[in-house]
Amino acid sequence: MDDKTVGDRLAAWAREFDPHLEALLSESPQVSERLSEAMRYSALLPGKRVRPYLVTEVGSLLGAAPADTRPAALAIECVHAFSLIHDDLPAMDDDDLRRGKPTNHKVFGEGMAVLAGDGLLALAFEVLATQARSPQVAAGWVAELAEATGRQGIIGGQAADLQGETQPLDAELVGRIHRSKTARLIQSACRLGAIAAGASAEDYRAVSDYGLQVGLAFQMADDLLDATSNSEALGKQTAKDTDSGKQTYVRALGVERARDLVRDKLDLALEALARFGARADNLRDLARFVVERDH
Amino acid sequence: MDDKTVGDRLAAWAREFDPHLEALLSESPQVSERLSEAMRYSALLPGKRVRPYLVTEVGSLLGAAPADTRPAALAIECVHAFSLIHDDLPAMDDDDLRRGKPTNHKVFGEGMAVLAGDGLLALAFEVLATQARSPQVAAGWVAELAEATGRQGIIGGQAADLQGETQPLDAELVGRIHRSKTARLIQSACRLGAIAAGASAEDYRAVSDYGLQVGLAFQMADDLLDATSNSEALGKQTAKDTDSGKQTYVRALGVERARDLVRDKLDLALEALARFGARADNLRDLARFVVERDH
Numbered sequence: 238m239d240d241k242t243v244g245d246r247l248a249a250w251a252r253e254f255d256p257h258l259e260a261l262l263s264e265s266p267q268v269s270e271r272l273s274e275a276m277r278y279s280a281l282l283p284g285k286r287v288r289p290y291l292v293t294e295v296g297s298l299l300g301a302a303p304a305d306t307r308p309a310a311l312a313i314e315c316v317h318a319f320s321l322i323h324d325d326l327p328a329m330d331d332d333d334l335r336r337g338k339p340t341n342h343k344v345f346g347e348g349m350a351v352l353a354g355d356g357l358l359a360l361a362f363e364v365l366a367t368q369a370r371s372p373q374v375a376a377g378w379v380a381e382l383a384e385a386t387g388r389q390g391i392i393g394g395q396a397a398d399l400q401g402e403t404q405p406l407d408a409e410l411v412g413r414i415h416r417s418k419t420a421r422l423i424q425s426a427c428r429l430g431a432i433a434a435g436a437s438a439e440d441y442r443a444v445s446d447y448g449l450q451v452g453l454a455f456q457m458a459d460d461l462l463d464a465t466s467n468s469e470a471l472g473k474q475t476a477k478d479t480d481s482g483k484q485t486y487v488r489a490l491g492v493e494r495a496r497d498l499v500r501d502k503l504d505l506a507l508e509a510l511a512r513f514g515a516r517a518d519n520l521r522d523l524a525r526f527v528v529e530r531d532h
Numbered sequence: 533m534d535d536k537t538v539g540d541r542l543a544a545w546a547r548e549f550d551p552h553l554e555a556l557l558s559e560s561p562q563v564s565e566r567l568s569e570a571m572r573y574s575a576l577l578p579g580k581r582v583r584p585y586l587v588t589e590v591g592s593l594l595g596a597a598p599a600d601t602r603p604a605a606l607a608i609e610c611v612h613a614f615s616l617i618h619d620d621l622p623a624m625d626d627d628d629l630r631r632g633k634p635t636n637h638k639v640f641g642e643g644m645a646v647l648a649g650d651g652l653l654a655l656a657f658e659v660l661a662t663q664a665r666s667p668q669v670a671a672g673w674v675a676e677l678a679e680a681t682g683r684q685g686i687i688g689g690q691a692a693d694l695q696g697e698t699q700p701l702d703a704e705l706v707g708r709i710h711r712s713k714t715a716r717l718i719q720s721a722c723r724l725g726a727i728a729a730g731a732s733a734e735d736y737r738a739v740s741d742y743g744l745q746v747g748l749a750f751q752m753a754d755d756l757l758d759a760t761s762n763s764e765a766l767g768k769q770t771a772k773d774t775d776s777g778k779q780t781y782v783r784a785l786g787v788e789r790a791r792d793l794v795r796d797k798l799d800l801a802l803e804a805l806a807r808f809g810a811r812a813d814n815l816r817d818l819a820r821f822v823v824e825r826d827h
Contacts, residue, residue: 268688268712271695276683323650328642347623351646352691355618358650359682362657366674376670379661387654388571393563396647400566417563 243526246519250293251286254310261311261364275345275353276360280318282336287455287527288313288426294519295430295444308368309378309429312361316382317422319361320391322354329399358386370433377432385425394418408489415486419459420452443509447520450506455527457499460485462530464492503528538821541814545588546581549605556606556659570640570648571655575613577631582750582822583608583721589814590725590739603663604673604724607656611677612717614656615686617649624694653681665728672727680720689713703784710781714754715747738804742815745801750822752794755780757825759787798823 262280267273289310296306325332325340327347332340342350362379369375384390394417401410427448431441464487486495506524510517557575562568584605591601620627620635622642627635637645657674664670679685689712696705722743726736759782781790801819805812 267683268685268708269683269691269695272683272688272691319650323646326643326646328646348621348694349691351618351621351623352687352694355614355649355653356683356687356691358653359678359685359687362674363678363682366671366678369671372667372671375674376661376664376667379657379670379674383654383658383661387658388562388564388567388651390563390654392647392651392654393567396564396567396644396651399643399647400564413563 243522244530246522247285247287247290247526250290251284254286254289254314255281257307258311258314261360271345271349272352272356275341275349276318276356278344279322279335279341279353280315280357282318282338284336286314287523288317288423291423291426291448291451291520291523292430292433294523295427295448296433297430298513298517298520299431299434299436299440299444301430301434305370305374306430306433308364309382309433311368312364312378312382313422313426313429315357315361315364316386316391319354319357320386320395320422322350322357324395326350329395361386374433378429381428381432382425385421385428390417390421390425391419394421408486411486411489415453415456416449419456420449423452423455424448439512443512446509447506447524450502450509451524451527454499454502454506454524457486457495457502458528458530460487461492461495461499463487499528538817539825541817542580542582542585542821545585546579549581549584549609550576552602553606553609556610556655566640566644567647567651570636570644571613571651573639574617574630574636574648575610575652577613577633579631581609582818583612583718585818586718586721586743586815587725587728589818590722590743591728592725593808593812593815594726594729594731594735594739596725596729600665600669601725601728603659604677604728606663607659607673607677608717608721608724610652610656610659611681611686614649614652615681615690615717617645617652619690621645624690656681669728673724676723676727677720680716680723685712685716685720686714689716703781706781706784710748710751711744714751715744718747718750719743734807738807741804742801742819745797745804746819746822749794749797749801749819752781752790752797753823753825755782756787756790756794758782794823 259277259281262273262277292310292313293303293306296309297303321335322341324330325335326342333343334340340350341353345353361382365378365382366375369378386392394414397410397414398418401414424445425448427444428441431444436444463485486498490498503524507521510520513520554572554576557568557572587605587608588598588601591604592598616630617636619625620630621637628638629635635645636648640648656677660673660677661670664673681687689709692705692709693713696709719740720743722739723736726739731739758780781793785793798819802816805815
């Protein structure tokens with residue numbers, strides 16, 4: 238199956254998923270309508286929805302119906318949107334564009350952007366706890382997503398990234414940042430799907446490995462795109478990471494060596510799926526798509 | 533029992549509780565040591581620890597041992613610290629002092645302060661999910677605390693507060709802000725204790741009512757202190773809310789009418805405890821202490 242087809246499949250998936258996300262973000266009378274607007278603005282920006290897709294696909298591979306994985310699919314997209322809003326803040330990466338649109342603080346102001354991120358983070362856990370099929374699944378989901386988000390995950394990675402801008406270039410540090418900041422949440426998507434399905438320890442480990450390698454490849458491919466693409470195709474500022482002195486694989490290792498590493502990660506991701514045979518082809522296609530995408 | 537004694541009891545409680553909080557915040561190898569420092573800095577500032585005390589006291593009243601309520605006591609203090617860090621940010625209330633010390637962003641910078649708040653919020657849910665006695669309690673706790681924190685709770689209240697600075701003074705709006713921003717979390721402390729104890733619906737409702745009224749009285753008393761006290765006693769800037777045009781009861785109603793309202797709320801809080809008899813005396817003392825405190 239070629240990349241075009243995977244892209245089409247993801248687009249079809251996003252069309253089906255987004256109304257659920259929209260319904261969640263429109264629910265119930267709000268204390269502050271402006272806050273709801275700010276949360277909706279970023280969470281509903283068109284995107285590939287790779288993380289919720291992974292939750293759903295892994296769940297499906299291991300026997301969970303889409304309705305059983307949906308709360309986790311919604312929650313992980315909320316966490317992803319939270320992290321983008323806060324990363325874009327002037328005090329962090331100071332970005333003006335995200336997915337081709339003005340970033341949240343550009344539209345709603347810095348204070349409201351901080352709160353919109355906070356609100357999406359809290360909402361993620363609320364959805365997991367209130368919509369899970371059972372308390373066991375709820376507790377497992379919250380433990381997993383909170384760890385992937387917190388001081389050992391995205392937030393810790395962003396903090397290391399923030400400090401990294403003032404430190405000398407270091408491939409080990411780049412690896413640590415990428416692992417916690419990006420790869421961990423993609424791994425978490427796979428784990429949330431497995432938890433919903435009540436997976437065996439072996440299946441859980443296999444999809445965890447797959448998710449980690451895909452996540453590492455994803456971030457490296459992103460660095461390569463940032464270094465070699467232009468802002469029109471990407472819908473955000475490019476060569477920005479390089480200019481800012483941010484820690485990237487491309488800066489630490491050069492373009493060619495970074496490309497080799499992406500290939501290695503892809504191979505490891507595909508290897509991790511061996512035990513599932515042809516039933517895991519959708520996940521294999523996604524891994525290749527993530528690496529070969531041009532935007 | 534006089535206020536001095538309640539103050540002593542709270543101080544003794546904080547001495548017992550704080551080592552648990554410190555242990556939680558020192559756990560496990562961190563991705564970013566600086567992030568951990570920033571999280572510890574704010575969460576461990578000396579404080580009265582009223583919210584975790586309420587979790588524990590309500591739990592104890594309804595039959596839960598301290599060990600069974602501890603995860604919720606830790607989590608609610610993390611959420612409280614999160615909200616203070618983000619509220620103090622330059623893009624929000626722009627405060628330089630908190631509990632007599634420089635605020636988080638003054639010490640660690642704005643970006644790290646945003647992340648420290650984020651990290652404490654995620655940690656709260658991780659603690660609930662991983663340390664609860666059962667998946668049922670974990671799921672109940674997360675649902676409750678996430679709602680109290682999110683768009684309907686603190687975060688929604690802070691957003692309304694942020695917008696209120698540009699709106700005409702309005703007692704109804706002040707009430708809505710106080711309810712979601714402050715009272716809801718104090719109510720949540722009581723609910724978390726009740727959930728740990730597996731409380732009956734009637735007991736749950738009674739401690740919920742108590743918590744809400746104490747929370748409203750607490751915020752009003754805070755407004756009164758801000759308007760009538762000086763910064764030395766309070767350890768933070770005073771008359772600041774009045775100067776900034778922030779929505780407060782004192783501005784909307786005047787000092788005398790605000791004092792009457794605090795009394796009303798205290799009466800309602802005590803009434804809610806009637807069903808528990810003398811066993812709820814600690815909670816009665818706390819309600820009076822909250823209203824009559826001078827710092």
